[in-house]
C-alpha cells in the first residue's frame with residue numbers, strides 16, 4: 001500500500017463515521033420518554049466500554065489534527081449543528097472524533113501566561129516542553145524578542161525527531177505554514193512574527209537569528225508542506241503566481257533568497273505547486289517531496305476524499321482551543337504530522353470574544369484530546385499540555401523513547417524504510433471538514 005493510500009485512511013475513517021452517523025435516524029421525542037430507550041442505549045455503551053482494550057503496540061503512523069478555537073463548547077455546538085443538518089434535533093448526534101475511545105484534558109497555560117498563545121502551546125504539544133508565549137521551539141529560558149537567548153534553548157518537535165529516525169513527515173495547514181502552530185514543528189525563534197527576514201529587527205539579523213520561512217526550508221527535511229505563506233518565501237516584489245497584479249501578495253524577502261528554489265534544489269522527486277490544479281496533477285507515485293504554497297484563504301474549499309478504508313488503527317486526538325487528531329496506521333513506517341489550524345469556529349464563539357481582536361482568540365480553559373489507536377489509552381486524565389508530545393513520541397518509538405525498557409512491543413523494533421508520502425491533500429480535506437476554517 002502506498003503512503004498516499006495510507007494517508008487517505010485518516011480522512012476516510014472519519015468520513016465513514018460521519019456517513020454512518022448521518023444515516024442513523026434520530027430518536028423521536030416519544031421514544032425518549034421511555035426509560036427503556038435510555039437504558040438500552042446505555043447498556044450498549046457499557047458493553048462496548050467493557051470490550052475496550054488498550055492497543056499497546058507501537059504506532060507506525062501518527063497524525064495530529066489541531067483545531068484552533070475548538071474548545072469543548074465549540075465541539076458541542078458542532079455536534080448539534082451536524083445533527084440538525086441531518087434533520088434531527090441535533091443534541092444526540094455524534095462527531096466522528098467523539099467515537100474515539102480515549103479522552104483527556106490538557107492544561108494549556110504557558111510558562112509566563114495563564115491564557116496562552118499558539119506559539120507557546122505549539123511548543124508544548126509538539127516539542128514536549130512548556131514555554132513562554134510568542135516563542136517557538138525554544139524553552140522558557142529563551143526571552144521573547146531577544147535573539148541571542150535562542151541558542152542553547154532549542155527544543156525539538158516530534159516531527160523533527162520522526163524525520164531523524166527515518167520517517168517521512170508532513171505539515172498541512174489552512175493557515176500560512178509559517179504560522180505559530182505549524183511553525184513550532186520546525187522553527188526555533190523568539191518571536192512568532194518573524195515570518196520573513198523583513199520582519200526581523202536589525203539587531204536580530206546582526207546576531208544571526210533567522211526568520212521562520214528560512215527555518216522551514218533549512219531546519220528539518222519535511223517531505224510534504226501544504227499551506228499558505230508564499231510571500232515570505234520569495235524576494236521582495238516577486239509577483240505572486242496567483243495574484244500577479246496585486247502588489248500586496250508579492251514576495252517580501254529583503255535577503256533576495258528564493259526559498260522555494262532552495263527547497264527544490266537537491267531533492268529527488270520534489271514538486272512545487274501553488275494551486276489545486278497543480279496539486280491534482282501531482283503524480284503521487286513519483287513524488288517524494290511536495291510543497292504546495294497556496295493562498296491560505298482558499299484552503300478550506302478542498303473537497304473531502306471519498307475513498308473507503310476500514311482504518312482500524314487510526315488514533316486521533318482533538319484538542320481545542322486547539323484540536324488534535326492523532327492517527328496511527330500499521331504496516332508502514334510513516335509518520336505524518338498534520339496541523340489543521342482554523343482560528344476559531346466563528347458562529348459558536350463562547351466567552352468574552354465579542355470584542356474586535358487583531359490576533360487569534362484563546363481561552364485559558366483546558367482543552368479536550370481525543371485519541372484512538374496504538375497507545376491512545378495513554379491519553380487519560382487531566383494533563384499538562386506538553387504531555388501530548390511525549391505520548392506521540394512514545395507511541396511512535398521516537399526519542400527519547402526509542403530505546404530501553406519502554407520498547408517492549410516487537411513492532412517498535414521494526415524498521416522498514418520510509419515509503420514516499422504524498423497524499424496530504426486528502427487529510428487536508430478532512431481537516432477542512434472538521435475544522436471549518438475561519439477566514
Ligand SMILES: *[C@@H]1O[C@H](CO)[C@@H](O)[C@H](O)[C@H]1NC(C)=O
Nearest residue numbers: 145146147148149203204207
Ligand atoms: C544579547 O543581546 C543584548 C542586546 O539585545 C545584549 O545587551 C546582551 O549583552 C547580549 N547577551 C549576550 C550573552 O551576548
Ligand SMILES: *[C@@H]1O[C@H](CO)[C@@H](O)[C@H](O)[C@H]1NC(C)=O
Nearest residue numbers: 002004281282283284285286
Ligand atoms: C500509482 O501506482 C498505483 C499502483 O501501482 C496505480 O494504480 C496508479 O494508477 C498509479 N498512479 C499514477 C498517477 O500513475
